[in-house]
Amino acid sequence: MLYAIVNNELLPANQATLAVNDLAIQRGYGIFDFFKTINHTPAFLEDHLDRFYQSASILQLPVAYTREDLKALFRRLMEQNQLPDSGIRITLTGGYAADGYTITTPNLIITQQALPDNKGLHTTGIHLVTYPHQRQLPAAKSIDYLMAVWLQSFVKQQAAQDVLYHQNNTVSECPRSNFFIVTTDGVIKTPAHGILQGVIRKQVLQLAAGQYAIQEKSITLEDIYRAKEAFITSTTKNILPVVKVDGQIIGDGLPGKTTTALAADLQKVIDEIAKTR
Amino acid sequence: MLYAIVNNELLPANQATLAVNDLAIQRGYGIFDFFKTINHTPAFLEDHLDRFYQSASILQLPVAYTREDLKALFRRLMEQNQLPDSGIRITLTGGYAADGYTITTPNLIITQQALPDNKGLHTTGIHLVTYPHQRQLPAAKSIDYLMAVWLQSFVKQQAAQDVLYHQNNTVSECPRSNFFIVTTDGVIKTPAHGILQGVIRKQVLQLAAGQYAIQEKSITLEDIYRAKEAFITSTTKNILPVVKVDGQIIGDGLPGKTTTALAADLQKVIDEIAKTR
Numbered sequence: 001m002l003y004a005i006v007n008n009e010l011l012p013a014n015q016a017t018l019a020v021n022d023l024a025i026q027r028g029y030g031i032f033d034f035f036k037t038i039n040h041t042p043a044f045l046e047d048h049l050d051r052f053y054q055s056a057s058i059l060q061l062p063v064a065y066t067r068e069d070l071k072a073l074f075r076r077l078m079e080q081n082q083l084p085d086s087g088i089r090i091t092l093t094g095g096y097a098a099d100g101y102t103i104t105t106p107n108l109i110i111t112q113q114a115l116p117d118n119k120g121l122h123t124t125g126i127h128l129v130t131y132p133h134q135r136q137l138p139a140a141k142s143i144d145y146l147m148a149v150w151l152q153s154f155v156k157q158q159a160a161q162d163v164l165y166h167q168n169n170t171v172s173e174c175p176r177s178n179f180f181i182v183t184t185d186g187v188i189k190t191p192a193h194g195i196l197q198g199v200i201r202k203q204v205l206q207l208a209a210g211q212y213a214i215q216e217k218s219i220t221l222e223d224i225y226r227a228k229e230a231f232i233t234s235t236t237k238n239i240l241p242v243v244k245v246d247g248q249i250i251g252d253g254l255p256g257k258t259t260t261a262l263a264a265d266l267q268k269v270i271d272e273i274a275k276t277r
Numbered sequence: 278m279l280y281a282i283v284n285n286e287l288l289p290a291n292q293a294t295l296a297v298n299d300l301a302i303q304r305g306y307g308i309f310d311f312f313k314t315i316n317h318t319p320a321f322l323e324d325h326l327d328r329f330y331q332s333a334s335i336l337q338l339p340v341a342y343t344r345e346d347l348k349a350l351f352r353r354l355m356e357q358n359q360l361p362d363s364g365i366r367i368t369l370t371g372g373y374a375a376d377g378y379t380i381t382t383p384n385l386i387i388t389q390q391a392l393p394d395n396k397g398l399h400t401t402g403i404h405l406v407t408y409p410h411q412r413q414l415p416a417a418k419s420i421d422y423l424m425a426v427w428l429q430s431f432v433k434q435q436a437a438q439d440v441l442y443h444q445n446n447t448v449s450e451c452p453r454s455n456f457f458i459v460t461t462d463g464v465i466k467t468p469a470h471g472i473l474q475g476v477i478r479k480q481v482l483q484l485a486a487g488q489y490a491i492q493e494k495s496i497t498l499e500d501i502y503r504a505k506e507a508f509i510t511s512t513t514k515n516i517l518p519v520v521k522v523d524g525q526i527i528g529d530g531l532p533g534k535t536t537t538a539l540a541a542d543l544q545k546v547i548d549e550i551a552k553t554r
Contacts (some may be wrong), residue, residue, distance in 0.1 A: 025303060
């Protein structure tokens with residue numbers, strides 16, 4: 001039985017509950033962040049905490065916990081659960097609202113779980129389908145995934161593995177990943193605006209710097225269809241090659257060289273984290 | 278102590294909880310509806326149930342309850358709580374998701390509460406401020422109120438009582454109300470697209486039919502600033518006059534004649550409901 005934390009209280013995960021007048025349930029109002037632990041060590045924790053506080057600030061949610069408070073709670077949960085390789089999710093909701101509408105004292109939830117195995121997809125690459133949408137308050141990692149959950153049946157119908165949002169043909173991101181292309185002249189391009197600033201996105205840009213030309217600017221659907229390579233990045237997926245978008249084959253339809261090289265570079269960083277314990 | 282219902286179970290409202298892996302908490306995914314009881318009688322219940330099932334269908338949520346099942350649950354809750362004049366909220370979430378992302382078996386929550394008193398605002402009318410936004414999946418009454426909750430501080434700063442969404446100057450609705458104007462030539466106009474089909478909106482259109490010219494078509498910000506009257510409609514507010522939008526006075530800055538006449542017509546319908554017990 002895994003444990004979870006609700007407002008400083010450690011308790012069995014199946015007893016981790018919120019009363020139904022919480023603004024997350026009433027109005028879909030809250031934020032979260034999600035990081036991996038690798039061999040008992042949280043990965044890129046400062047980046048995730050930076051973003052957690054930024055998301056809270058954007059959504060006007062007061063955080064009653066310092067960075068050290070949160071780290072102590074993570075340690076307590078990890079000691080209890082003894083899951084060396086895991087995902088830890090920290091959620092902050094709008095709180096219990098008598099009027100069902102106004103932000104009160106946020107509720108904090110911390111859960112830990114085993115991670116899904118995506119390894120097969122890293123070898124074959126995935127198919128994306130595009131859809132016109134722009135996330136609300138995109139710089140915040142809010143719990144608003146209305147369109148993402150709703151679009152899952154569409155993604156399946158299109159025999160794709162995920163959806164890529166665009167507006168007027170300019171793409172932003174996947175619901176849970178950032179999107180990159182490698183152009184035919186070898187430039188690594190990723191959108192800069194209307195997106196969540198992904199922690200692995202930042203790592204990839206740092207790893208690519210010096211090795212490749214980089215452009216953080218808008219990408220059109222036409223840019224994608226003409227690209228040599230494409231990939232997405234996220235905490236659970238690291239770098240995942242994209243080999244088809246809207247039924248159009250990208251490059252030669254296999255994970256690209258640059259993608260594969262960057263994935264190897266990223267793996268080295270992650271392997272180092274595993275050794276830091 | 279009021280009672281609530283969670284998945285067929287009647288229990289004290291403070292024990293009405295959901296586990297934190299519900300998709301409402303994880304991904305803001307769910308729908309609801311909200312109706313009034315007047316002297317123990319649900320008002321416009323069939324309209325609300327029509328919309329509840331439609332919202333569920335749009336969000337691809339299976340409903341394991343027939344209309345009669347739901348009515349029986351409402352009766353059970355009303356008998357327990359003995360609140361003759363109240364609001365009843367019925368919420369259906371995406372359910373407990375092991376992967377935190379995929380719709381499973383929805384959780385049903387029914388709560389009942391006393392209603393807020395808006396009477397003063399009906400005499401003075403309210404101020405609105407406009408903001409560029411279009412609700413996601415607008416025909417569904419989803420729990421997505423991210424922008425609405427987020428905008429409350431902006432509304433206060435602007436000394437307004439509510440926000441009116443528009444896109445490229447074409448208005449749709451307020452977060453929890455439909456919007457109407459009366460033009461200088463006496464036409465009642467309300468947007469038809471990109472909105473939630475309000476139950477009181479439908480009542481008002483029925484009451485106005487025959488008495489006034491009606492146009493269900495798009496309204497621009499310029500149309501509003503030039504309008505003779507404006508008002509909003511909702512289950513809690515009935516008809517509420519709007520006397521200022523974006524700091525521009527509408528008509529003579531007082532609740533309009535047509536607005537007041539329609540509000541009186543609607544009150545008669547509501548008084549009839551009170552007598553039906």
